[in-house]
Every structure is written in structure tokens, then in C-alpha cells.
Amino acid sequence: MTMGSRVYLARLAALPVFDPNGDRVGRVRDAVLRLRTTNRPPQVVGLVAEMALRRRIFLPIGRVTSMDAEAVVLSTGMLNLRRFEKRPNELLVLEEVLDRRVMVEPEDRQGPAQAGTVVDLGMELNRNNEWLITRVAVRQHTGRLARRGHTYQVEYDRIRGLVGPTDTQGTSNLVALLEQMRPADMANALQDLADARRNEVAAALSDRTLADVLEELPEHDQVEILIQLDRERAADVLERMDPDDAADLLAELPKAEQAVLLDLMEPEEAAPVRQLMSYTPGTAGSVMTSEPVILTPDTTVAEALARIREPELSPVVAAQVFVARAPSATPSGKYLGMVHFQRLLREPPSSILGGLIETDIDPLTPETNLTEITRRMATYDMVAMPVVDNAYRLVGAVTVDDVLDHSLPRDWRDRDAQDAQEEADAQRQAQPEPRAGS
Template sequence: MTMGTRVYLARLAGLPVFDPNGDRVGRIRDAVVRLRTTNRPPQIVGLVAEMALRRRIFLPIGRITTMDSEAVVLSTGTLNLRRFEKRPNELLVVEDLLDRRVTVVPDGGDGPGTQAMVVDIGMELTRANEWLVTRVAVRGHTGRLARRGHVFQAEYERIRGLFGPTETQGTSNLLALLEQMRPADMANALQDLPDARRNEVAAALSDRKLADVLEELPEHDQVEILVHLDRERAADVLERMDPDDAADLLAELPQTEQTVLLDLMEPEEAAPVRQLMSYQAGTAGSVMTSEPVILTPDTTVAEALARIREPELSPVVAAQVFVARAPAATPTGKYLGMVHFQRLLREPPASIVGGLVDSDLEPLRPEATLTEVIKQMATYDLVAMPVIDSSHRLLGAVTVDDVLDHSLPRDWRDRDNLDPGEQVRL
């Protein structure tokens, strides 16, 4: 192997995985620890990688030729694409061991031990060509300031409680790893955790981050996490979600709970959610976003480009601007038309968007069915379409991601329903 003889496993999380030809096949998410029935140190038998469609697969440690701070590279041979499942005698480093509270005993085992929290697990390659857990990086536990404690390494033999109950786990180091991921990847990682730990980690996220993650989770996981938050916190998170996603999530709750949470939300945040929930399911009104980019006709091209550059906008929302008379919040004044960002790039910065609008496209009505929406978008190669009311006021826009989300099976985000896969040669 073209790597060192000692590797710290949590540092591998998120690294890309390449085949022998240099083609990327996924990302590392965890490492598999096999427990021994004897006193020998546990063995690292492989890594867990995430492939396309959020499928997690097992990579045997013997198939890995490179494992450094930049990437993991596989050898030639057959790769089993069957979805990874832990065996009874196996644990995962990130999922099961990170943030464990342990005791570090002195050399020789005499005297009181030091309370600490696991930061990383170190493995070493033996002469028998086995990767064994030999060292544990820990942070001295100092109560509420545990994250600021001193980090040090200890031999595996000095660690007590590493394989104890999961109740001895915290969240700080796992959160640090999750914060480096995109919301979709973070949601995927949360699905792999036991329910209690998933809810604990989710509750420790910021309102903004948790809102982003909830939008990427299957509906049953969204509900499970939300109902374990106190109601005030749940309302705060709903306020940070896109109104259409918040409306979809609330629709999964009992009517009484919907009412309570909507009443706890700020009135200006709750209003668009209430409006979206009033539309019949399976219509343009029920799936549209009420917060597209809306500009008045006297806005300059320079101002329009600055607006769609805002980092919080998704690509489909930023792909076009909708032009309407004041007020610019939905429901707007009279809807005038839309301008695609490519048109904005071709025009002088001082030009007025009111003179650039495409008004030939017939807007959708909120009662239009998803089938009608899909036909319109496919016919005109659009990524978004305006939705207006009978007074020609803009109510929102249906984007292609909204259409896909509501056209796929309800459980499409749930990995348990994916095809188990097969073997491929590298």
C-alpha cells in the first residue's frame, strides 16, 4: 500500500474515492470496526463509501491502495455495490465511537483514570497485514467546556468504555464532521444514526442548518425529528425552511399540531405557508415556491444580476427573475413577465428589466394539475414557471425541482427502498 502504517479514521470522512483509472466513484463516510472475542485490539476491516443515489457500500480494506489526506484509491477487481449493513460484531467509527465518553487509565492501570471524549480512532498495519485499533485520540472532559479540553493520544489498552452503551456519546465532534457536508449529504448521514442519536444531533444543529437538512430527508424522518423538538424551536426551524417545504412538512402532522406551530411562527413567515396549505394537493399552487426572485420593472440589469448572485438562492430559483408591479412580495401587483439570467448577461448593466420581459409564455393558474405543469415545462424547456391568480397577480413559481420532488414516489429519499445493486469490475 502506498500509505503510512498509521491512519486516523475520522479524518477520512468526506474524502473522495477513486478507481484505478482515476474516475471518482464516491466519498468515504465511515470505517468498519470488527470486535474480537479475545483481548486482541479490534480490527478495521473496511471503509464505508457513499455512491450515487445515496447508496452506502462496503470497501474491503485489502482493496485500498492509497489512503491519505486527499483521497482513497481502490485496486482493480470486483466492487460489490450491495447496500452496506453492519453485522452484529461490527461498529462504525464515526457513527458509533466518535464523541464517546471514556476513561483513560494511567500506564500499568494503577490510579484513577481521566475522563475524556473520543475525537478520533487510530489504526496501524501489523506484520500480519491487519489494520488494528492501536491508539485513540481524546479530548479531556471538563464538563460544559469539553470541546475546549486538551487533546491527547492514548494507547488502546489504556481506554475503558470505548464499546459501552451509546448513551455515553456526545455530539460535538460528529457535528464538526457534519458541518463540512452539504445538506443532502448531512441528511444522508443522519439517516444512518440510531433514532435517539439522530434526534440528539439534529437538535444540536443551528436553526438554519437543521432547516436545510430537513428539506433533504424523507418525510417520516422529518416528522420524527420535528416532533422531538420543543414547539418553539420547531416553529423557529419551520420559519427557516422554504415555505413550500414547510407546508409539506406541516401537512404530515395532525391538524391540532399544525395550528399550534403556525401560531408560534412569526405572522409574516406563517402567512405564505398557510396560503400554500390552502391549495389542493397535486396542483401548481400546492408545489410552488412563494419566494421566487421578483423585481419591479424599473430595476436595472445590474441590480437584477446582483440579486441572483445571492448565495442563499438555489440554482433553479436564480435562473430567472419575475417582473411585476409593486408590491414585489407575493401576491404582487400585476405580473408583467420573466427574464432568464442568460438574457440579463447579454444586456447593458444600465438597461431596465421592464423592457426585457418575456410575456409570451402563458402563466399557470394555482389549480393547474402537475401533469399540466410538466407538459408546459417540457414543451418550452423551462426550469420555472410563474403562477398567477385571477387578478393577474404573481403568487409564486413552480420550479423543476418542485415538480421532480412531487412526481417521484413519496419515499424516494429513503435509501431502504433503493435497488440493492450488483457487482462491477474496476
């Protein structure tokens, strides 16, 4: 980086961070501004990076040796791995500044100010090696309905309202950045927002995206976001969730609210959710997915491979196909067996599944408990196991991620709970060990 070079902070979001040896440290999740006591522009003091296990740490801006469209590179030295906590005089760019509604004074300071929305912040390095906000990219508001206008850049000192109440903040640009992330990363980013801001941003996501994100959030956050939506929208989002995840979420709501939302869902979408909710908690029936890949025995290998290549299928669901007599929707006809995708890759495309099925592993029943499911999946190195009813019809499949979700502590996705556990572990490690014989 050279003196006077300008960097736009929103463009750094999600960029990988590398150490001098080329080893990846994490990804950029935000930038930290330090507010001044005078009218001087805010100083950028560092970046927030997300490491493995969703830990967010602070990277001082002085440790950054280069920033471009591809990556952020750090200098040598130890990293402080303490979880990032914002200080009272600091602002986070993506969380608190992006999408703020501001007023832009005319260049000659004469006449009325124009309304706009912050799209990005540009920082530059001064002679004291400080990164200061010098430019603000703004989208103009036009007309009585504040429709989107053109985007332009202005000097920082022409902006009014950049620092102020959060009720002057929109969502469009932050949503655009979040939608570039994986659902799990989006969920993690939402947990870092204030409750009101989180609910506002979540409501601005598309139904499909919000459904994916809800599946990655702690249960209390799922409920909080869902109840903030109007019931028609909530039902639409539930329809786009996997039936087992929708059933788990509905189970956290009062019975009366469950009934209302199920009635608002399309009947064909509500039916598998109702069925899953009828099973005893902690059994295969309560944790299984009711939408595994089910094909008939006369299906060819080529057709099966085309089916599991469909992008909406998760890796664990696409890892095998289950073979059953028609119909192919749950509950299916008689269950015959399964074929793993590795076997499909080794066979001629014209071969039919009926000649390839594996039948040596007994399927689960809806009443099989989690302990037995875990034991059997570990014994046979399975990523998914079929679940059949008394008539030997396939009613679903338990996948390894289903087992993990229900075996881990209920709050394993909750960042606050993780922080509390880490603090408790650190305190225990700080306690002196008892002397021998004491």
C-alpha cells in the first residue's frame, strides 16, 4: 500500500486473510472505526476477522501489509486470539454505518442538503500513518417515495448523520453483502447484530435465503425472527425450510401458533412437517428428513447421477439414493435397498438400480432412539440410514448432520453460550492445581 492509496471498506467483506507465509487466517467480516472528539473524520483502527469455529478476532490496521480485491495480508507477529469486543467509542462499518440514511451538503455549502444512503466508505493513509475516512459513497434518494437514484462519492465533511441513531439505517447494502456468504456465515453475522437490527435485516432477506439462515441459527434466535414476521410471510419461509428443520422450529412455538402457521402453509408442504411433529422426540422419526432421494428399481445409473447432481440437494442427502417401489415420495412403496454414489460412478450409465442395491444393512424404524442410531451409523460408516414403517415403506432417512444437530448441546450455535463456556474454561485453567497429598 502506498501513501494516499484509497481503500473501500465494504469491498473487503468476506475477503480471505493470510499471514506472510501464505497460510489462511480467516475472512474479513467488518472494519472498526474510532470516533474522534473533534470534527475530524473517524479513524479506521482495524479489521474484524472470523477464524475457525466462528471466532471473531481484532486485527490492528497496523498489522495489515496489503489490501486488494483478492485478499488481505498481515505482517509477521503473534495474533491476539481474544474474541473481539467493540469499545464504546467505536463503530462497525458493515453493521452500523452501511445503509445509514444521511444528508449530503452541496459542494459550495449553499442551498438545501440532499438525502442519501451510505453505500461504502473510502479510507486513505495520511502522513501520520493513520487510515482516515475521507470519502463516502452515497446512493441518492429521489422523489417522494425515496426511490433509488444514482450513486456518487463525496468528501467526508459534507456528510451529516453518519453517526447517529440506528433507526436511520436501512438494509439493502448489508443484505447484498450477506447474500454472498454461506448460510452458516450469514447466521453468524446476524448473531453479532443488535436484536432490532438483526430482525430488520432478516426480514429483508428473500424467503429462500431466510429459510437457509434460520436453519443455522440457535433456536431462540429462530423463534425471535419468525415471530417478528407477519404470519403469511412466516408460513412462506417455513415452506422453504427442510421439513425436519421446520418441524423443530415449530415445536418451539405455542400449540396455537403452530396450528395457525401449519394451516397457512400449502397442504403438500405442511403434510410432512405435521408427520414429523407426531413422532416422539429423540427418535429417528423426529430427526429424519422426509425428502431423501428415492428412485424406482428401473431407474438407470445415468438418471440417478443426474438426480444427485441437483444443486439444491445437500451433500449428505446426495451421498446415496434409496430404491423403493412406486410411489417415490414418502411414504414410498416397498423399500428395496440403497446405492451409494461411489457405486454409481463405477457402473455403466445404462445399468439399472435394481441390480445394484445393497440390502445387508437393516433400516431404522421411526421409534429407534438416537443412541442406537449413532451406534449403527458409526459401526457401518454411514452418512445416512433409511427409516421404514411397519409396512416396510420408506418414510425418511436419518443423516449424519441430523444426528450431530440433536447430539450436541442445544445451545451449540449460540455465540453467547460459546463465549460463556470459553470464559469458564479460561477461569478453570487459571486456577492453581492442588498440591499432591492435599
